[in-house]
Amino acid sequence: MLRFLLNPLLAALITISASAQSVPVAANGAEPNPGPVAGADDAAIFNRKNARIISLKIPAPRGPIIDREGHPFAQNRVAYQLAVQYEQFENEDRAAVIAWGRQRVELAKAFYESVREPTDDELYEHYRHRRWLPFYISEPLDPETAEGFRSKLTRGLELMAVYERYYPEKSLASHIVGYTGSVGKLPTGPINLNEPMWELSEGRAGFEKIFNNELEGQPATLRLLFNEEGEMLLREQKGQPRAGGAVVSTLNMRWQKRAEKVLDQHSKRGAMVVIDVATGEVLVLASKPGFDLNQWIPGISETEYAKLREDPDKPLYARAFQGVYPPASSFKPIIALAALNDGTINERTTINCPAYVSYGNHKLWNWSKSPYGDLSVIPAIKWSNNPWFAQVGNRVGSGTFLSLARRLGYGTTSGLDLIGEESGLMPTPEWVRKTYGRPITEGDAANWSIGQGAVLATPLQVAQAMAGIANGGALPKLHLMMQVQDSYGRVIRTAQPERRHWLGVDAEAIRIVREGMRQVVDGGTGRSAGLSWTEVCGKTGTGQWGPERKKQGVAWFAGFLPAEEPRLAFACLYEGRPGEKVSGGRNAAPMVPAFFNSFRDEIKEMVEPAPKALLVVDEVEAQENEEGVLRAIPVSPLELEEFEPDEADIPRALPVDPTELEELEEGP
Template identity: 40%
Template structure:
């Protein structure tokens, strides 16, 4: 099976196909990273590389490892997100200065050339004297790279090489040393997913050993770079180099060609990812957004803001830049989209609604009087609105996000159906994406409460649970995954971040097929009612998420749910551990034929008042308007919007918001104190033989 055809950078192709033309100075090792295929049979006429002398210790044969070019990480369409490129460094090439060369003579040779290079380029590169002497005595056959700044290698670009034309002549003692370096061509795009690399170790400094690397090797340190490090690494090559007694290179032979690493094809869509990141940068101080394909579970975009440029880590990051990233109070290195655990706020009301309707104790027309607050015992639980909502049903309660309705519904059915439904949607479990640091989140249960506190969840606990507050913690990725389940109704797909690993010839080595995470089999009638409520949130008068509506010219209806949570940031590196607010918006579209599920969260600053409908919902409309307006004509979303056979938008009529009557408060007038009245206990059934048989045969 073949995967999408990927393109290598031209500079890398030139390097793989033969010697680097610039690396031709005397005593310099030519880097030969040849095509990833078996080497041809050795010709008998080829000169055998061996030392035919045994009396001069300067002449020797070296067997050196040539690190392989690291494989690419690309989006679903082959757009490169991580590549390898060829760079050039400056190095000292010591001649043999005689068996009795004084330290002063060795250091003068090195310092003279360093001064000339620095004068030509306006640099201040230097090398400790003990390092210069050690290299001459132990490793003078190999170039000594000296272009370090803050212990990080600096490459020499083409203009700088031209300015050093005279200094780079053969025998001058200064040469160019080619190497591979990781490169992120899209800059700060999906850095928390792609990750970054770092050097495995510094180059050896003692006597040369067979197998020493020709230049620094790198390894994955975070993200997919780390998870798929073995796939990306490739296989190093081996080159044999023969030096004459005077220290000059006599011949070089490739014993084994480097094998380029494999390529990782992600599920990401670069365009979706950039739309998400641009919207987060425009609208948030810090936050995240996830977009998933409802049918496949593919993560099409997963943005965390603020971001960082992973090129800062290539070939290594300076202490100053790393300190700047670590000390930033907004934590740009933190992958909020899949690592942050936050209270889901009112987005959790979708789970509560589905659970309540499936119990049968709550129907689409069940009415609760919903005032500005509800007293449970001696504790007051407030609604977000300062005006009473009156007697309303579940569709209106979702549309208006009415806390007091959900308090009463949750107390009516108890905690167990809610926590069971939450676990059915994957809350409290990792989604299983191949990235380190994904938490499970947390959903409190009666069993957990019994173990920790010795009692089941009580009234206040259930009230908090019903509005996504209290101990419940979720990640934005989990919320988006749950929306896939609501959108489909029957199954919830496994979240997929990587589609396949393929070799440099585009052959698929390891596929990651689309799989079903869980069959959730939602009650269709209950789901239909919940979806009507979500459509009303965005499209009906009084809905809390009307800012998520797409442009009227786009015939696509959004179903969603707003949420605003109280939250205490757990960040020991800042002094911002006071209470803050979160703004959520989640859902799917098109509402009548779901394709994409999403979740957005905005982290408010200390003291900032936020709202899901005001801050998070506009991010959704901006992102998906960009998706639609920039999509090709044959894009499925565009085709669906213009199709004559497309399902019509679902209208929310007055009938959908009808109830079974006023709920214990005449004329919809609020009262100063509304107390929860628990439902009457069920009547005890007479335990008779006749009753047993009626149950057995269904004759109730």
């Protein structure tokens, strides 16, 4: 895969750049006659001040960053820079040298207004020390622009081929892919041994930085010999630049594109995460808004960077893994699971649920502002009843449910290959005492039980916890890097499915919580997240977020599918604007069908059980078959019976009653 992506580009760059960068090219593109190659009798030229032996480094192209299907997030392309190529002058008077160089700069400005304006000292010093090499006067130009300039070149003006990093999908997955930056400007004094032919780059953010060593290639060397008259006598290249390796992400580019489009359509600011429950691979990690990575190529201006940094929508901020929010009611399944697991409640235990419960002077209201009477765990999850979870949270104890939350990944970073990932917050007795100067109270536990107060998490953590509940027995270790290949396409690093934590929860407790989450979508607070072709388990969430004076809300919908044999876990976040009234059911839940319906057939195929290895061809019987058709023979009658699926195990699409599609508001 890697060689297929790199070899044509590498071959073109070696051919173009080695000749264009080291040999003066006439205006018509032809190389001047290099003259006779120096022999032993020409040794006297090395005693002449204008003769030179120059050894240059030919930089290698960086390896690509690609998605799981081989589509490039980051790659290289040929670019061109305008340059002044000095000749060897008989008259080396400073004024004459500057005038000659300045004239070429003005000629270039006539057809390209963005030519860099060098100082007189730069023009003269380059001639004194570096006249054998090009003097760059522009940023890299794309091939189309450069081709339009080629016919306008005059003597002493050239287009020099260079490598340029390129992000074909622009802002897609920008916070994960990252960008490169220049290692440093080219030298301006005397030519150094093995200095690069053009500016080198290095990773500055994201995968570009994390995997910089793997992406960097091996340079080649170019040796040049010039005589007193500035004529090249010898050009000798040692080896070829070897491209860097490829980094293969677990992201699915098609899914990532769709997720970012859904965020564009349903929110001004938000995030979406999708995880493969079986492997722990992150398929989608989307944050809105993002930024065009090509702004950093070859370098971003201070004005452009300040504009991004000061944008109130914070496009540089990766909400999916840097945004820390109260998980709100998406946290409630953990309370229910902890209480069921330690026997505090069972499936039939009922709790009286008034319109509100009081803790000191604080009233914790149900979102509907009305009493619900006696509720058991499944309808409590379905209707997201705050008084039920506040009371049960205090019965089971904050230490118990926060411990389970930590086993589900809350309070720590995921371990993914990310820069700047936030760990969120799971409070401890020590933290409460240090922060508030008191022990944990019932009010604290009640508030945390509905995902508010000091409980804070990223969308990535919420999706990860859903993957743990979907798995049932363990929290899968997450992966964002699938493999690293070397320049020959050989896999040198790979990620394998692993367990991060045992959850230590009872299977029956998991079943009950899943059923409650299924009913959230089947007529509960998250009905607008329903899919016609499979059952979704999920949980809405509506929380207060940010400074109190802003009155800012956040809406969640998180869960997994299909309900029976979960394969995909997800979290959708809608970040409300100051003063905006939001709800998980109205703002976040609709993102689920908007995303997953686009991949209906693909997901149905993904979640189908793998066919069992039951069938063996009986070669003799196949040959004797009068129809000439190969017949598959079952290995054993017992296995053949197992092959028949139980009708109860087949996910059913539930009919949707239009009268049930009324808006359901869920409060904090």
